[in-house]
Amino acid sequence: MTGGAEPERLLVVGAREPRADGVITLDLLDPAGADLPAWAPGAHVDLVLADGLVRQYSLCGDPADLRVWRVAVQREPGGRGGSELVHTKLERDAAVLVRGPRNHFPLEPAQGYLFIAGGIGITPIVPMVAAAEAAGAEWSLTYGGRTATSMAFAAELASAYGDRVRLRPLDEHGLLDLDALLSRPRPGVLVYCCGPEGLIEAVERRCAAWPPGTLHVERFTPRDVGEPVRSRPFEVELAVTGVTLTVPPDRSILEVLEEAGVPILSSCREGTCGTCETEVLAGEVDHRDSLLTEEERAAGDIMYVCVSRAASPRLVLGL
Template sequence: MTPTRTIEVDLDLVLTDKEPIAQDVVRLTFARPDGTDLPAWQPGAHIDLQLSPELTRQYSLCSDPADRTRWQVAVLRAPDGRGGSAHVHDRLAPGDPIRARGPRNHFALQPSPRYLFLAGGIGITPLLPMLTEAERQGAEWELVYGGRSLASMAFHTELRATYGERVRLVPQDEHGLPDLDALLGSPRPDTLVYCCGPEGLLRAVEEGCAAWPADALHTERFAPRGGQLAGEGEEFEVALARTGRTVTVPPGTSVLDAVEQAGVPVLSSCRAGTCGTCETAVLDGIVDHRDSLLTPTEQAAHDTMLICVSRAACPRLVLDL
């Protein structure tokens, strides 16, 4: 399967089911109120949920892409979070209406004869549909799934029941951390690595894959890389090709904020360089990439940028806005 770009839409949905599936994890099921099909999506996609007028959060779709009647996400209660997971756990109830935007996919499953999937905690969610697709492709694959304890690891029972020994569960309280040296120490031919989880796991996997072929590793982050947003940067100009306007971006102000202050509306969500909503084509100039989403190859092309965090590495950028 060659991933194709999906068209983002704004949807009015209803929460049809909410069920606990692990310690501090609930699975939410959404459908259209009239029961019509939802937009098509591919493994790795996520959606924005507008939990309140001031609260929008991104969640990976973890249901079956072939089932167009519903979307499902799983949400971990984060005690030190910014309020989204608490709202989901404490306030959302079946029957509630909710506004959604998407689907959006910067973590698409690329065709390969072999896959190594690495999950940490709630990072299992975007990988679930990938396993289904890898099976459909007839590819070889294995999943190594770590968590604090078995009770905290969502979907572990059905994963083992469905896929058997190809799923390796590594609860930390029983087995410690996954042995990444053994998994990644020698690059595997014709193998793609997909990893999602906490920052410590992602950084360790990135280090472990340093000797692997370029773009063998695919990651998704729920929060920016440590230090990725540091530094205010220099003042620069942004030329908006569609409007013919030029906007000055001072130190400490994002391109997104500067463009919005100039009266040009741009879709955005996380404002942290992780979701991709504000991705904008770069027509000319060099980008100081500060996002946690684009691959090194995508960043090196300097033909797109996440304007909520990235800046210019030159005096002037020309954007498709």
């Protein structure tokens, strides 16, 4: 059941370092020096910024170091304002409210890994590479960016892992050679990809012939899911309270829940962060998120109510 009880903690900014053109890392610390909750590669946290902005950033430090959560933030002048606030307001010793961590991009055990990153999509991959190395798995990383100076962590990765890291800035090498990387399935190998939507879609196309469950992706922007399955209103029954609500075509389930005073956390409101994950007890879901795998969609036991809808006249939710 999803509700409004996810822990929030007020942390302070420790080290703040430039990592590439327009990219900084922030070390987030407990002000009393206490350890922070454990996390695993692929996890992200929410930063609750000024003016009610909430933004998600992947943790990219060392999971064994519980004193610090490290995030990398790319400044996007044409964005929605979150990265600008981080770059201009979160100086050393600044306080920031943080939620999480949560993980919808976990590193699963495998004999080998192909890591593919584009731009700031390298952030969740950094601790994955370290974990794969520590586990003794075979792995390689192909990392692209606009220019060499825009690619955060590039020098550190190349120095630590040598030729298993292939750095491919666009202005020197062109687009990543995905055909060479993904032309044929490799038994026991999982593919992890994070970066711009164009890169993810290209990887998805080439992995269509790989075994189900091979490809794992994390998106920063929502994928195009087309029109909803139903164009008519539908009902949502809340199993805990017995309340039934009607969701019209022009409103999300989340909006209707909020209007009815149902406590439920949300963040991105576009199906990319996973904050509003909700248990589905009955009914058919029109999954419109950018998180679930095809197998998870087929199971139909969870949904993200900020974007997903009903494909049947009624849903029963664990709220």
